[in-house]
Amino acid sequence: MNDWSAGYVTEIGYTFGYYEELNPLRITLAFLNTGLVPPKVTTACELGFGQGVSLNIHAAASPHTWYANDFNPLHTVFAQEGATASGADVHLSDQTFAEFCGRADVPDFDYIGLHGLWSWVNDENHAIIVDFTRRKLKVGGVVYISHNTLPGWATMVPVRDVLVAYGETMAAHGHGIVSRIESALAFGEKLMGTSPLYARAHSHIVERMAQFKNHDRHYLAHEYFNRDWTPLSFLRLAHQLAPAKIGYACSASYLDHLDALHLSTEQQVLLAEIPDVVLRQSVRDLCTNQQLRRDYWVKGARPATPGAVNEMMRAQRVILVKRRADVSLTVNGILGQATMQESVYDPILDSLADHCPRTLPKNTRGNRGHAGRTSARHHAGASVLGDHGSGGNRSGPTSAGRNGNRGGQTPDRQAEYPYHERLSFRQSPCLSGQSRDGGRRGGEPFPAPVPLARTDGHAQPAQWASFANLDDGGGESG
Numbered sequence: 122m123n124d125w126s127a128g129y130v131t132e133i134g135y136t137f138g139y140y141e142e143l144n145p146l147r148i149t150l151a152f153l154n155t156g157l158v159p160p161k162v163t164t165a166c167e168l169g170f171g172q173g174v175s176l177n178i179h180a181a182a183s184p185h186t187w188y189a190n191d192f193n194p195l196h197t198v199f200a201q202e203g204a205t206a207s208g209a210d211v212h213l214s215d216q217t218f219a220e221f222c223g224r225a226d227v228p229d230f231d232y233i234g235l236h237g238l239w240s241w242v243n244d245e246n247h248a249i250i251v252d253f254t255r256r257k258l259k260v261g262g263v264v265y266i267s268h269n270t271l272p273g274w275a276t277m278v279p280v281r282d283v284l285v286a287y288g289e290t291m292a293a294h295g296h297g298i299v300s301r302i303e304s305a306l307a308f309g310e311k312l313m314g315t316s317p318l319y320a321r322a323h324s325h326i327v328e329r330m331a332q333f334k335n336h337d338r339h340y341l342a343h344e345y346f347n348r349d350w351t352p353l354s355f356l357r358l359a360h361q362l363a364p365a366k367i368g369y370a371c372s373a374s375y376l377d378h379l380d381a382l383h384l385s386t387e388q389q390v391l392l393a394e395i396p397d398v399v400l401r402q403s404v405r406d407l408c409t410n411q412q413l414r415r416d417y418w419v420k421g422a423r424p425a426t427p428g429a430v431n432e433m434m435r436a437q438r439v440i441l442v443k444r445r446a447d448v449s450l451t452v453n454g455i456l457g458q459a460t461m462q463e464s465v466y467d468p469i470l471d472s473l474a475d476h477c478p479r480t481l482p483k484n485t486r487g488n489r490g491h492a493g494r495t496s497a498r499h500h501a502g503a504s505v506l507g508d509h510g511s512g513g514n515r516s517g518p519t520s521a522g523r524n525g526n527r528g529g530q531t532p533d534r535q536a537e538y539p540y541h542e543r544l545s546f547r548q549s550p551c552l553s554g555q556s557r558d559g560g561r562r563g564g565e566p567f568p569a570p571v572p573l574a575r576t577d578g579h580a581q582p583a584q585w586a587s588f589a590n591l592d593d594g595g596g597e598s599g
């Protein structure tokens with residue numbers, strides 16, 4: 122462990138994940154759904170960016186100026202390669218939070234994002250980030266924070282503490298953290314084999330331990346084998362953030378906005394009786410046994426009138442990122458699976474089937490009768506599709522912005538980005554950062570993509586598909 126790490130794992134790099142909730146372009150739909158005026162983002166900041174995959178995708182395909190830090194030079198050097206390849210307006214540093222947050226040369230921000238960070242750093246760093254937010258987040262600005270949540274993780278805390286202590290005291294340090302993790306997991310299995318009363322009282326522990334065994338060791342190292350791993354209740358988080366002068370706005374997960382997917386009717390009635398938003402969310406977490414929260418916090422929430430919400434919704438452009446035929450109308454919530462209403466979603470999907478950016482209500486309203494009601498249903502529909510992997514946000518009315526033109530090059534050229542094979546996400550200048558369609562297929566890295574085919578002189582969709590080793594889906598263009 123290094124003395125600059127404050128107990129955080131640094132001897133092994135983090136995974137190469139993409140987290141769309143970090144994309145500031147997603148804020149608008151969530152805020153409008155909640156009836157809040159969304160911020161106008163020009164300057165954005167990401168704290169603790171890991172390998173910087175999300176950061177580089179967002180910076181390369183949006184018009185925003187980005188500042189970001191991660192104290193692990195392994196991470197920063199990788200992220201810097203992506204930033205250099207794209208030429209995006211992104212300023213990276215390998216400073217600690219104490220160093221970065223104390224800098225006088227960073228601008229004030231409209232948006233600050235922290236994913237997978239809060240529960241894994243100590244209170245000293247919490248205080249630094251809160252102070253930074255108080256000073257550097259503009260009025261009306263938004264903070265995105267995810268955190269491991271109580272009650273969902275409560276029963277796992279003592280088990281995790283024992284596993285980490287076992288790795289620290291019983292395993293050989295000279296063999297590195299992966300070997301310590303293996304020893305700790307083997308011990309955990311042995312322990313569960315003795316049928317401890319704790320595991321009998323909380324039977325899901327055994328299942329969780331089995332899931333641990335299948336996780337990527339890089340992930341396990343950063344998630345559970347740090348000195349600090351503190352799942353905390355929403356009430357406590359709200360209390361910690363209060364000095365930053367930010368208040369809860371809404372969930373960054375669009376599907377969370379649909380209570381019927383996650384809460385019984387009795388629970389919805391109970392929650393409706395609680396006017397205090399922090400208390401209400403905390404009770405909701407008990408109803409859903411929440412493990413991970415992904416939330417937007419705002420410095421000065423401004424309620425929007427229904428007319429303003431409608432107008433801003435109409436300015437939103439979205440795009441279908443799956444083939445129309447591949448979109449399933451089934452969604453998963455805490456209560457189980459639900460099927461989305463064809464009468465609401467089919468017109469939306471049909472209007473987007475050509476994969477061109479569209480402003481939803483204008484294009485579908487004619488099919489549905491009463492305009493106000495129709496718009497509200499389509500707004501909700503757009504959100505659901507967004508979280509369901511079918512819809513993508515488009516940055517503005519005309520183009521993806523100044524970084525967008527370069528963005529298509531970012532992760533495509535292996536020579537420029539040598540860790541290419543580890544990346545299973547790509548950004549699209551059309552989508553302003555969304556990259557859901559760039560995931561792994563059959564465990565293999567995503568094949569050579571369409572933008573590279575175009576750069577190499579292939580003009581037709583069928584040629585792109587053949588170059589990318591993809592079925593062209595019957596010659597769909599767009």
Ligand SMILES: C[S@@+](CC[C@H](N)C(=O)[O-])C[C@H]1O[C@@H](n2cnc3c(N)ncnc32)[C@H](O)[C@@H]1O
Binds near residue numbers: 170172196216235236
């Ligand atoms: C669990 S990882 C999450 C990374 C990234 N946000 C993501 O979700 O992919 C936490 C990151 O915070 C960084 N970090 C932890 N403590 C830090 C500190 N005091 N200063 C700067 N970076 C820190 C780590 O190097 C690590 O990359």
